Amino acid sequence: MRLAVPNKGRLHDPSIDLLERAGLHLEGGADRKLYADTVDPDVTALFARAADIPEYVADGAAAVGITGLDQVRESGHDLVDLLDLEFGRCRLVVAAPEDGDIETVADLAGGTVATEFPRITRDFFAERGVDAEVVEVTGATELTPHVDMADAIVDITSTGTTLRVNRLAEIEEVLASSVRLFARPDVVDDQKVQQLVTAFESVLAAEDRRYVMLNVPEEQLDDVRDVLPGMGGPTVMDVAGSDDVAVHAVVEERAVFGVINDLKEMGASDVLVTEIERLVE
Ligand SMILES: Nc1ncnc2c1ncn2[C@@H]1O[C@H](COP(=O)(O)OP(=O)(O)OP(=O)(O)O)[C@@H](O)[C@H]1O
Ligand SMILES: O=P(O)(O)OC[C@H]1O[C@H](OP(=O)(O)OP(=O)(O)O)[C@H](O)[C@@H]1O
Numbered sequence: 575m576r577l578a579v580p581n582k583g584r585l586h587d588p589s590i591d592l593l594e595r596a597g598l599h600l601e602g603g604a605d606r607k608l609y610a611d612t613v614d615p616d617v618t619a620l621f622a623r624a625a626d627i628p629e630y631v632a633d634g635a636a637a638v639g640i641t642g643l644d645q646v647r648e649s650g651h652d653l654v655d656l657l658d659l660e661f662g663r664c665r666l667v668v669a670a671p672e673d674g675d676i677e678t679v680a681d682l683a684g685g686t687v688a689t690e691f692p693r694i695t696r697d698f699f700a701e702r703g704v705d706a707e708v709v710e711v712t713g714a715t716e717l718t719p720h721v722d723m724a725d726a727i728v729d730i731t732s733t734g735t736t737l738r739v740n741r742l743a744e745i746e747e748v749l750a751s752s753v754r755l756f757a758r759p760d761v762v763d764d765q766k767v768q769q770l771v772t773a774f775e776s777v778l779a780a781e782d783r784r785y786v787m788l789n790v791p792e793e794q795l796d797d798v799r800d801v802l803p804g805m806g807g808p809t810v811m812d813v814a815g816s817d818d819v820a821v822h823a824v825v826e827e828r829a830v831f832g833v834i835n836d837l838k839e840m841g842a843s844d845v846l847v848t849e850i851e852r853l854v855e
C-alpha cells in the first residue's frame with residue numbers, strides 16, 4: 575500500500591515525525607526522494623506536494639495520503655477523512671483592507687476576490703448568493719488588494735500575523751483546516767489502512783497522557799484509586815520487603831500536577847512521571 579506524504583514545506587517534517595513515532599520508520603530517510611520503504615514491507619511512502627496529494631490518492635497512485643483538509647476540498651475529490659492528525663491547523667478566511675469599504679461578504683457583490691483556492695472560494699460565494707469574480711493567484715495573495723488586483727482575498731491564516739502586516743482584516747471564516755489522513759472510499763476497510771489508523775491514533779492518544787508510577791502505603795490504596803481512575807484502573811503490585819505497594823497508571827497530562835499533589839498528601843513516595851510513546855486503546 576502506498577501512503578502519500580508531503581515532500582517539502584511546513585507539512586513535511588511533522589508528517590515524517592508522525593510516521594516515525596507511529597513506528598513506521600522510513601528506510602534510508604526522506605530527503606529528496608520519490609519513494610521510501612518502511613519497516614512494514616506492505617507500506618511504501620510516496621513523496622508529493624501537499625497540494626497534489628488529493629490527486630495522487632484519487633488517481634490510485636497512493637491508497638491514502640497525509641495533507642490539509644483545505645487541499646482536499648480544493649481538489650474537489652471525494653476522499654474519506656479517516657483521522658485528524660492535529661497539526662497544520664489553520665483557517666481559510668475572507669479578508670479585506672482594514673481601512674476600506676468592504677466589511678461583509680455581501681459588500682463583495684460585483685467585486686473581485688484573489689485566492690490560491692479558487693474552487694473553495696467560488697463555492698463559498700455561490701452558497702452566499704454573492705456574485706464576485708474570483709481571480710486565481712499562486713502566492714503573495716495578501717498583496718493583491720493593495721495593487722488594485724482585488725477587493726478582498728481568501729487566504730490561509732493561523733497566527734494572524736501575515737494579515738496584520740498587510741493591513742488586512744478578517745471578514746469571515748470559510749474553512750477550518752488541519753492535516754488529516756485521507757483515503758479513497760474503496761480502500762477504507764482494507765486491513766492495512768485500518769492498521770495505519772490504529773498506529774497514528776496510538777501516537778495521538780499518547781501525546782496528552784503520562785505514565786505515573788509511585789509507591790504508597792497499602793492502606794491508602796482506596797484513596798489512591800479515587801485520584802487515579804486511569805484506563806480500567808491503576809495496576810497495583812507488591813513491593814518486596816515493604817508495606818508499600820507500587821501503583822502504575824495512565825493520567826491525562828493536564829491532570830498530572832493536581833494528581834501528584836493529592837498523591838503526596840496520601841503518603842506517596844518515589845513518584846515517577848514519564849512520557850508515553852504510543853497507547854493502543
Ligand atoms: N500558516 C499556517 N499555519 C498552519 N498550517 C498552514 C499554514 N499555511 C499553510 N498551512 C497548511 O499547510 C498546507 C501546505 O501549505 P503550502 O501549500 O503553503 O505549502 P508550504 O509548506 O508553505 O510550502 P510552499 O508554500 O513553499 O509550497 C496548507 O494547505 C495548509 O493546510
Ligand atoms: O497567520 P500567519 O501565522 O501569518 O500564517 C498565514 C500565512 O502562512 C502561509 O504562508 P507561508 O508561511 O506558508 O508562506 P507561503 O506564502 O510562501 O506559502 C499562508 O499562505 C499565509 O500567508
Ligand SMILES: [Mg+2]
Pocket residue numbers: none
Ligand atoms: Mg505556504
